[in-house]
Amino acid sequence: MKALATLLASAAIAFAAPATAQSFVVTNATVASGDGSEPIESGYVVVENGKVSAIGSGTPASNLPAIDANGAWVTPGIFATVTSLGLWDVGAVSESNDTRAGGAPFSAALDVAPVINPSSQHILVHRASGITRAATVTLPSSSIFGGQGAVIDLGADPDAVTQARAFQVVALGEYGGRIAGGSRVATHTLLRAALREASANRAATSADIRSDDVLLTRFDAAALAPVARGEQPLYVYVERASDIRSTLALKSEFPRLDLVLVGASEGWLVASEIAAAGVPVIADGLDDLPANFEELAATQSNIGRMVKAGVRVALNAAAMQNPRNLNQYAGNLVALTRMPGADGLTWGQAFAAITSVPAAISGMGDKAGVLAPGAVGDLVIWDGDPLEVGSMPVKVYIDGIDQPLDNHQSRLKERYRDLDESDLPKGYDW
Amino acid sequence: MKKYTLLACAAAFAVAGCSTTGGSSDVASASTKDWTAPVGKDGNAPFPSTYSPYPGRPTALVGATVFDGRGGRIDNGTVLFRDGKVVAVGDASLATDGYDRIDGSGKFVTPGVIDIHSHLGDYPTPSVQAHSDGNEATSPMTPEVWAEHSVWPQDPGFTRALANGGVTSLQILPGSANLTGGRSVTLKNVSARTVQGMKFPGAPYGMKMACGENPKRVYGGKGRAPSTRMGNFAVNRQMWLDAQAYDGKKRDLGKETLNGVLDGEILVHNHCYRADEMALVMDMAKEMGYKVTAFHHAVEAYKIGDLLKENDVCSAIWADWYGFKMEAYDGILENAALLRQAGACVVIHSDDENGIQRLNQEAAKAQAAGLRLGIDIPDAEVVGWFTHNAAKAMGIADMTGSLETGKMADVVLWNGDPLSVYSRPEKVWVDGALMFDAMDRKRRPVSDFELGQPGEGDVK
Numbered sequence: 082m083k084a085l086a087t088l089l090a091s092a093a094i095a096f097a098a099p100a101t102a103q104s105f106v107v108t109n110a111t112v113a114s115g116d117g118s119e120p121i122e123s124g125y126v127v128v129e130n131g132k133v134s135a136i137g138s139g140t141p142a143s144n145l146p147a148i149d150a151n152g153a154w155v156t157p158g159i160f161a162t163v164t165s166l167g168l169w170d171v172g173a174v175s176e177s178n179d180t181r182a183g184g185a186p187f188s189a190a191l192d193v194a195p196v197i198n199p200s201s202q203h204i205l206v207h208r209a210s211g212i213t214r215a216a217t218v219t220l221p222s223s224s225i226f227g228g229q230g231a232v233i234d235l236g237a238d239p240d241a242v243t244q245a246r247a248f249q250v251v252a253l254g255e256y257g258g259r260i261a262g263g264s265r266v267a268t269h270t271l272l273r274a275a276l277r278e279a280s281a282n283r284a285a286t287s288a289d290i291r292s293d294d295v296l297l298t299r300f301d302a303a304a305l306a307p308v309a310r311g312e313q314p315l316y317v318y319v320e321r322a323s324d325i326r327s328t329l330a331l332k333s334e335f336p337r338l339d340l341v342l343v344g345a346s347e348g349w350l351v352a353s354e355i356a357a358a359g360v361p362v363i364a365d366g367l368d369d370l371p372a373n374f375e376e377l378a379a380t381q382s383n384i385g386r387m388v389k390a391g392v393r394v395a396l397n398a399a400a401m402q403n404p405r406n407l408n409q410y411a412g413n414l415v416a417l418t419r420m421p422g423a424d425g426l427t428w429g430q431a432f433a434a435i436t437s438v439p440a441a442i443s444g445m446g447d448k449a450g451v452l453a454p455g456a457v458g459d460l461v462i463w464d465g466d467p468l469e470v471g472s473m474p475v476k477v478y479i480d481g482i483d484q485p486l487d488n489h490q491s492r493l494k495e496r497y498r499d500l501d502e503s504d505l506p507k508g509y510d511w
Numbered sequence: 512m513k514k515y516t517l518l519a520c521a522a523a524f525a526v527a528g529c530s531t532t533g534g535s536s537d538v539a540s541a542s543t544k545d546w547t548a549p550v551g552k553d554g555n556a557p558f559p560s561t562y563s564p565y566p567g568r569p570t571a572l573v574g575a576t577v578f579d580g581r582g583g584r585i586d587n588g589t590v591l592f593r594d595g596k597v598v599a600v601g602d603a604s605l606a607t608d609g610y611d612r613i614d615g616s617g618k619f620v621t622p623g624v625i626d627i628h629s630h631l632g633d634y635p636t637p638s639v640q641a642h643s644d645g646n647e648a649t650s651p652m653t654p655e656v657w658a659e660h661s662v663w664p665q666d667p668g669f670t671r672a673l674a675n676g677g678v679t680s681l682q683i684l685p686g687s688a689n690l691t692g693g694r695s696v697t698l699k700n701v702s703a704r705t706v707q708g709m710k711f712p713g714a715p716y717g718m719k720m721a722c723g724e725n726p727k728r729v730y731g732g733k734g735r736a737p738s739t740r741m742g743n744f745a746v747n748r749q750m751w752l753d754a755q756a757y758d759g760k761k762r763d764l765g766k767e768t769l770n771g772v773l774d775g776e777i778l779v780h781n782h783c784y785r786a787d788e789m790a791l792v793m794d795m796a797k798e799m800g801y802k803v804t805a806f807h808h809a810v811e812a813y814k815i816g817d818l819l820k821e822n823d824v825c826s827a828i829w830a831d832w833y834g835f836k837m838e839a840y841d842g843i844l845e846n847a848a849l850l851r852q853a854g855a856c857v858v859i860h861s862d863d864e865n866g867i868q869r870l871n872q873e874a875a876k877a878q879a880a881g882l883r884l885g886i887d888i889p890d891a892e893v894v895g896w897f898t899h900n901a902a903k904a905m906g907i908a909d910m911t912g913s914l915e916t917g918k919m920a921d922v923v924l925w926n927g928d929p930l931s932v933y934s935r936p937e938k939v940w941v942d943g944a945l946m947f948d949a950m951d952r953k954r955r956p957v958s959d960f961e962l963g964q965p966g967e968g969d970v971k
Contacts, residue, residue, distance in 0.1 A: 203834060498884065
């Protein structure tokens with residue numbers, strides 16, 4: 082902790098300046114690159130003009146301003162996938178919550194990009210927890226299609242959206258079945274009907290679709306066209322082994338589909354099939370209960386077993402109380418390597434599952450979630466092992482810009498550091 | 512698709528879980544007395560516990576770091592237990608003749624983990640409507656219901672809490688739809704065919720109360736009182752006045768529970784988030800002559816640590832839940848540390864079938880947040896947040912919750928520091944009987960529900 086105080090002080094001196102992309106080098110760091118490899122001791126990272134330009138061990142030849150990390154951990158920012166970051170202030174205050182649109186006339190056409198609020202406390206809190214980018218999307222609610230998600234950054238600037246309309250989501254399984262009319266059968270019929278309409282490419286131009294032809298509006302069918310063409314990934318929410326098989330089988334009918342499985346609690350039962358299909362999975366990290374009948378085989382070893390079978394797996398932020406628990410969940414997967422009969426991940430694999438793998442699934446492979454030349458300058462300096470409970474960032478850079486870490490919570494913490502009201506009420510303490 | 516628990520609760524107010532359910536001072540009313548309802552004509556209390564400890568071997572855990580649950584730490588310690596009880600806790604010089612020696616080098620020993628706030632059994636998995644037995648949401652006051660009558664002992668959640676969380680005792684509470692939700696039941700986390708077979712012998716009953724958003728929403732939504740926070744208090748106060756007037760001539764199940772509270776025999780566990788509201792509840796308790804044992808979900812407790820200490824009320828809290836409802840908007844990671852700084856009692860709770868598997872990690876998060884604020888809380892004390900302090904607030908601390916001579920041998924051997932994410936329970940004993948062993952796949956319970964299902968007997 083003392084070393085970190087020094088680090089903070091030196092960092093403050095070095096960068097008390099403006100919020101523009103900086104060029105600097107971090108030395109004497111424990112560097113985890115995020116690519117699945119194990120951390121490098123005494124490493125360095127060079128950031129130039131907002132992008133990573135070099136990473137290695139030892140000391141780089143560089144004239145750039147240097148930050149001595151004193152051995153602290155330096156990593157890429159965490160990439161949280163399948164989140165609602167930027168879409169709500171208070172979950173249960175519906176006026177502040179844009180995650181559902183059950184009464185909307187549209188579904189697949191919904192697009193979160195224009196409504197992301199970079200000033201939401203939810204974003205501020207998660208930035209301070211080391212999450213620098215996220216894939217955000219609304220929940221399927223008026224139809225099995227949830228709409229188009231965006232890749233966002235959590236920077237303190239007005240431009241949150243890194244990529245709009247980055248992916249489409251569809252719910253199959255129990256949840257989708259409820260929406261579709263009461264059963265899984267309806268989800269498959271609806272999905273096929275919609276994809277055929279989208280493939281026929283009539284949707285965008287024609288008024289010849291009879292209004293009772295499909296359950297989607299023309300606008301929705303048009304939105305699905307890039308999915309049918311394989312230009313936009315389709316995230317499929319699915320849990321049960323048999324539902325996963327049915328999902329993989331869609332490729333025989335619609336070969337261009339770019340599928341991603343989300344949830345997949347029974348994925349380990351069909352891991353070799355998922356691997357053979359080359360489909361990545363955004364999996365629930367620690368589900369181990371038969372929460373419903375489609376997750377009877379849930380186990381914390383699910384991810385370890387899928388990775389062992391050759392599946393690319395990212396952790397699903399939607400499966401936890403808050404995305405900021407991603408690193409805790411990843412640490413738990415490492416803990417499993419010490420349990421007889423259980424399957425976990427190495428530290429490097431676990432960290433990749435919350436950095437480079439979700440970034441790659443989101444279309445930012447080699448660009449985010451990794452410290453490598455050419456990647457965005459999303460960098461976090463931590464006060465401890467980033468997978469250990471309680472570790473928090475001391476510095477966060479997004480696109481090479483030093484980020485403010487204050488938020489509603491940190492202000493409350495400072496106000497209530499003591500309960501002294503001898504001079505004035507707490508309302509004057511700010 | 513329960514991945515969206517948070518949002519589902521937020522948006523749809525689902526029945527289970529988050530939004531609908533919601534120091535060192537001793538709890539005055541803690542008691543070993545097996546208080547139940549007034550006895551029947553046969554002189555017996557109803558639904559008596561049939562739990563009895565399973566056989567165990569005389570066991571000596573040697574060489575591990577021992578946290579006793581009450582702030583004590585012994586490096587290279589020795590813990591001896593036999594016949595279901597802790598015999599001695601000490602250093603390496605303790606003689607172990609006559610005991611099976613288990614080498615704990617590089618490992619850690621703690622008391623069994625205790626969750627003061629669980630709905631296992633009442634909201635079991637699979638979380639289907641047919642299993643939704645946690646809220647008798649038909650009246651804002653249901654002191655007459657007992658959580659034990661809803662517990663499904665086959666809930667697979669009990670087994671996960673044991674194997675992954677080291678949980679040996681837990682309190683099952685009714686949900687928080689009602690101002691007065693009914694009686695809680697304290698269980699030993701031992702697989703049983705009946706709930707009586709899990710009931711913790713001699714544990715006092717608790718009564719669940721709830722303030723704030725949930726009762727006013729549920730009943731306001733039905734067009735009846737309470738629909739506001741002032742309605743919450745009005746209905747509650749009138750309930751207490753009516754209870755005080757009860758003469759006991761004709762049995763009334765609700766009044767029996769309320770009078771158990773007024774007599775100090777039943778402990779009040781009050782779901783309450785906001786600081787200002789907790790202060791009002793404590794004043795109501797004074798007015799009506801009862802005591803709040805613990806506020807649960809006390810997200811804003813850090814704002815009134817002084818008041819909570821003064822009133823000798825524990826705060827049962829999560830480490831980091833916030834923002835999912837308006838009354839959770841001011842949740843901060845430093846809650847536990849600030850409470851501890853004020854000298855108030857801290858308990859880490861779950862209210863969640865997943866969180867109950869990681870209470871140790873939640874405590875570690877809260878500890879780390881304190882350290883960043885300059886509040887350095889020793890590991891040995893933090894372990895007490897999910898062991899001894901929980902036991903105190905449940906009125907069972909004279910029986911379990913710490914490793915002390917004569918107490919129940921509820922013990923966890925961890926394969927590393929329990930405050931690290933990389934550690935897991937390796938062995939768990941309940942009353943000296945080995946009920947979980949990571950090294951022996953048959954030494955883990957499998958519920959009836961899971962037999963013949965995919966994943967039966969898996970490590971989970």
